Amino acid sequence: MAVPLRALLCPTQAPAHLLLRAPARLCLAGTQFQYLVVEKKGEKQNVGVIQLNHPKALNALCDGLMNEMNQALNDFEDDPHIGAIVITGSEKAFAAGADIKGDADQNFPGMLRGQFPCTLEQSLSGQEASHSSCEWIFSGQWL
Numbered sequence: 001m002a003v004p005l006r007a008l009l010c011p012t013q014a015p016a017h018l019l020l021r022a023p024a025r026l027c028l029a030g031t032q033f034q035y036l037v038v039e040k041k042g043e044k045q046n047v048g049v050i051q052l053n054h055p056k057a058l059n060a061l062c063d064g065l066m067n068e069m070n071q072a073l074n075d076f077e078d079d080p081h082i083g084a085i086v087i088t089g090s091e092k093a094f095a096a097g098a099d100i101k102g103d104a105d106q107n108f109p110g111m112l113r114g115q116f117p118c119t120l121e122q123s124l125s126g127q128e129a130s131h132s133s134c135e136w137i138f139s140g141q142w143l
């Protein structure tokens, strides 16, 4: 099922659980993230779990988080052992949407017009037509 990422980023359109497909590549180990907790889980360590970790702002999608998300997704996609990627939030929130405090070069109307800073979207858009071997699972609830 191909779902535009913009739909995932819009609280009014995004369902709680969505699947996207992406091709597999190689995983870089030992990356430290400020806004994410990234782990491999499962009996076969073949599930990549990305937990949003920006608690002070209810996991708002600031530039730093989005850049790290892009990196983590690319790392998992590059890992031939990863068969699924789960993106999840925290107990209180999946994400409070765009960072309306932190993104100095963004404003709310601009975001709504589709200018959301999204390297992740660029990453996904080139992959929708690719052969897929990896499931993307978004888990959580928008506020």
Ligand SMILES: C[C@@H](CO)C(=O)SCCNC(=O)CCNC(=O)[C@H](O)C(C)(C)COP(=O)(O)OP(=O)(O)OC[C@H]1O[C@@H](n2cnc3c(N)ncnc32)[C@H](O)[C@@H]1OP(=O)(O)O
Residues within 6 Å of the ligand: 009, 010, 011, 056, 057, 058, 060, 061, 096, 097, 098, 099, 100, 101, 102, 111, 112, 116, 143
């Ligand atoms: C790109 C487009 C797609 O369509 C968008 O994403 S638009 C959506 C943008 N998001 C929002 O407008 C949500 C704004 N946040 C809220 O309305 C509320 O915070 C809430 C989600 C309803 C939760 O309310 P609650 O009372 O439970 O929590 P607080 O309001 O006290 O928030 C705690 C803490 O987080 C900061 N924060 C919340 N949301 C954001 C955000 N989107 N960006 C940056 N920071 C956010 C909030 O300011 C508080 O921080 P503090 O003042 O304590 O330093």
